[in-house]
Amino acid sequence: EETGKGRFEHYMLKEIYAQPEALRGTLSGRIDDGTVTLESFPEGTFEDVDQVHLVACGTSYHAALCAERQLVRAGIPASTTRASEYFDLQTVDERTLVVAVTQSGETADTLSALRRAAAAGGRTLAVTNVVGSTVSREADDVLYIRAGPEIGVAATKTFTSQVATLAMLTHRIAQGAERGTPREDAAAFFRELARLPDRIDELLAATAAETVSRQHIGRQSYFFIGRDFEYSVALEGALKFKEITYEHAEGFASGELKHGPLALVTEDATLFALLTGARGDETRKNAEEAKTRGATVVAVAPEGMEVGEVADEILRVPDTHPDLAGLLANVQLQLISYHTAYGLGREIDKPRNLAKSVTVE
Numbered sequence: 551e552e553t554g555k556g557r558f559e560h561y562m563l564k565e566i567y568a569q570p571e572a573l574r575g576t577l578s579g580r581i582d583d584g585t586v587t588l589e590s591f592p593e594g595t596f597e598d599v600d601q602v603h604l605v606a607c608g609t610s611y612h613a614a615l616c617a618e619r620q621l622v623r624a625g626i627p628a629s630t631t632r633a634s635e636y637f638d639l640q641t642v643d644e645r646t647l648v649v650a651v652t653q654s655g656e657t658a659d660t661l662s663a664l665r666r667a668a669a670a671g672g673r674t675l676a677v678t679n680v681v682g683s684t685v686s687r688e689a690d691d692v693l694y695i696r697a698g699p700e701i702g703v704a705a706t707k708t709f710t711s712q713v714a715t716l717a718m719l720t721h722r723i724a725q726g727a728e729r730g731t732p733r734e735d736a737a738a739f740f741r742e743l744a745r746l747p748d749r750i751d752e753l754l755a756a757t758a759a760e761t762v763s764r765q766h767i768g769r770q771s772y773f774f775i776g777r778d779f780e781y782s783v784a785l786e787g788a789l790k791f792k793e794i795t796y797e798h799a800e801g802f803a804s805g806e807l808k809h810g811p812l813a814l815v816t817e818d819a820t821l822f823a824l825l826t827g828a829r830g831d832e833t834r835k836n837a838e839e840a841k842t843r844g845a846t847v848v849a850v851a852p853e854g855m856e857v858g859e860v861a862d863e864i865l866r867v868p869d870t871h872p873d874l875a876g877l878l879a880n881v882q883l884q885l886i887s888y889h890t891a892y893g894l895g896r897e898i899d900k901p902r903n904l905a906k907s908v909t910v911e
């Protein structure tokens with residue numbers, strides 16, 4: 551059953567629904583009552599890490615952006631670069647941990663970034679799904695996300711597993727590195743992470759994404775806004791949407807709407823506003839700016855939140871730790887993309903012009 555579509559019409563939908571199971575695989579044996587164990591990293595592994603560079607492409611880049619925020623909050627200087635743009639390596643040395651995030655482990659742009667990092671004297675680590683992939687053989691160390699095979703070209707379950715894996719990695723680096731300070735609420739955070747597969751199950755059982763997506767087919771543009779982790783999710787939501795629906799979609803930092811993108815907002819636009827996370831209230835205000843200009847607003851919001859008049863429709867996500875709620879919001883957006891593409895009759899598992907793994911630069 552692992553490689554067939556089972557009861558699903560597309561691999562993408564199967565993989566969206568496989569997220570609880572994939573995430574259980576990712577977390578299995580690694581979290582115990584709020585403490586994190588990563589098999590390949592004994593005590594002392596990260597002692598001399600001064601900074602972290604994350605390099606990745608596509609969906610993996612969005613997962614890396616989430617990790618960058620967590621690292622910086624833990625006191626570790628970190629930056630994320632699109633692998634094809636990673637060529638200013640002046641600050642790379644043996645105390646720089648260069649993390650290549652790649653589902654397939656075969657993306658040419660990411661492999662060359664990793665090779666440039668190694669040549670510059672950096673220490674390399676691969677975060678990948680595929681055992682024995684090129685990246686796993688070339689990097690100094692490897693950490694597997696253990697999400698199981700992903701067949702649909704549009705990455706879904708591997709994003710969730712990447713973000714979770716990188717959260718555990720961040721914690722280990724913050725504990726190990728001289729300058730790191732692990733998050734104060736680590737026990738609560740990791741307890742909620744361990745429960746996240748159940749929350750995704752709850753969400754999947756109750757989602758209104760199919761009905762909502764039907765109301766919005768044929769709009770001129772689709773915008774996705776969020777702040778903090780939800781900004782990365784907005785970028786990921788828009789990427790997924792354009793990949794499989796072929797409709798015009800853009801992700802923005804909520805606060806940036808007024809610095810340009812608002813000029814694009816008309817009555818023919820649908821705006822997905824991510825109101826989950828620590829800064830959801832601020833995004834709600836930004837969504838109002840778009841609503842005033844005529845956009846239809848779909849809010850993705852936690853169970854208990856009073857959303858008010860700004861939203862024409864609401865997709866709810868179960869309550870969890872604010873830093874994890876974006877992953878739940880992302881599942882709603884995956885479903886929105888899927889059902890919209892389905893409604894438009896697109897070739898969901900093999901979108902035009904795209905490949906699962908791009909092995910040319």
Ligand code: G6P
Pocket residue numbers: 607608609610651652653654655656657660703704705904905906907908
């Ligand atoms: C291709 C795929 C994307 C993927 C990207 C990076 O462009 O179509 O879905 O996110 O490659 O792939 P990787 O295997 O490196 O994560």
